[in-house]
Amino acid sequence: MPAVSFQNVSKTYRGGQVKALDGVSFDIAQGEFFGLLGPNGAGKTSLISILAGLSQASGGRVEVLGHDVVGDYAAARRALGIVPQELVFDPFFSVRESLKIQSGYFGVRNNEAWIDELLHELGLSDKANANMRQLSGGMKRRVLVAQALVHRPPVIVLDEPTAGVDVELRQTLWQFIARLNREGHTVLLTTHYLEEAEALCGRLAMLKQGRIVALDRTSDLLRGRAATMLRFKTDDTLPAELQAQARVTGRIVQIKAHDASDVEALLAVLRAAQCRVEDLEIGRADLEDVFLEIMQGEPAQQGVTA
Ligand SMILES: Nc1ncnc2c1ncn2[C@@H]1O[C@H](COP(=O)(O)OP(=O)(O)OP(=O)(O)O)[C@@H](O)[C@H]1O
Numbered sequence: 001m002p003a004v005s006f007q008n009v010s011k012t013y014r015g016g017q018v019k020a021l022d023g024v025s026f027d028i029a030q031g032e033f034f035g036l037l038g039p040n041g042a043g044k045t046s047l048i049s050i051l052a053g054l055s056q057a058s059g060g061r062v063e064v065l066g067h068d069v070v071g072d073y074a075a076a077r078r079a080l081g082i083v084p085q086e087l088v089f090d091p092f093f094s095v096r097e098s099l100k101i102q103s104g105y106f107g108v109r110n111n112e113a114w115i116d117e118l119l120h121e122l123g124l125s126d127k128a129n130a131n132m133r134q135l136s137g138g139m140k141r142r143v144l145v146a147q148a149l150v151h152r153p154p155v156i157v158l159d160e161p162t163a164g165v166d167v168e169l170r171q172t173l174w175q176f177i178a179r180l181n182r183e184g185h186t187v188l189l190t191t192h193y194l195e196e197a198e199a200l201c202g203r204l205a206m207l208k209q210g211r212i213v214a215l216d217r218t219s220d221l222l223r224g225r226a227a228t229m230l231r232f233k234t235d236d237t238l239p240a241e242l243q244a245q246a247r248v249t250g251r252i253v254q255i256k257a258h259d260a261s262d263v264e265a266l267l268a269v270l271r272a273a274q275c276r277v278e279d280l281e282i283g284r285a286d287l288e289d290v291f292l293e294i295m296q297g298e299p300a301q302q303g304v305t306a
């Protein structure tokens, strides 16, 4: 039985004007660390909201450990720990109180030891008695993570959990989530930090305009696409024939090369155009390269009015 099963899920908003999800189907096996990637507006949060029972699909079916999220809502919800993208919290309670209330909501009693461990692991021990409204944005997000984990759910869903979170907590958070994953928890993660997804996720799905455009093991996605990247800095304008294939960030330019002779040909074009190149590097493609290639390569879906 899969941990999560999405079966032909669709979602439209505003009476069908906005098609946020269009026939999304995939399963996440128990114990997987799974990444759901896609640009802003691709439909990631819409899919997670349906999984969480917060919004209803326009079509299709979603199951958590065999429980239909509509027909068997309570069991499906209990199996899930969800860290929402939006910061939602009750300003009247302290951190510890809000975790106790969340425990009570799931019928978990005598949860003090686990609450203490969560506070410790998430660097919140010294904020346990602080009021929620006294916390910084990053700390509120840590509390959301603790709230999601308070009933030790078998399936952990994180919708951009590291947005606005400092480097140190990102590292401790991922160590902690990776430990829970090793202990058997299934993890579904969305993030725009593609190096996080590359490091953590065994398998990835990429969503574009509500459709799955890639679904594979992370290692196979990296191997199967752009193999080699030429990276350099320049203040000059790139020759026209390279502009279409280059990815430019400020003065940093990255161009895909298939093999060594491709690299030589690219350098020859740059030299002929008298384009001065600094800090030249030849490296392997990373997930960001693969992501951009897939997003640019797939034709836009029809019938979407954003
Ligand atoms: N309540 C809503 N009413 C109308 N349209 C909505 C609503 N929620 C989402 N949408 C639309 O559905 C599409 C998918 O949005 P969604 O929030 O699922 O994207 P996302 O992949 O999570 O993006 P991001 O990376 O920015 O979080 C977008 O076009 C969005 O404008």
Ligand SMILES: [Mg+2]
Residues within 6 Å of the ligand: 044, 045, 046, 085, 159
């Ligand atoms: Mg989102």
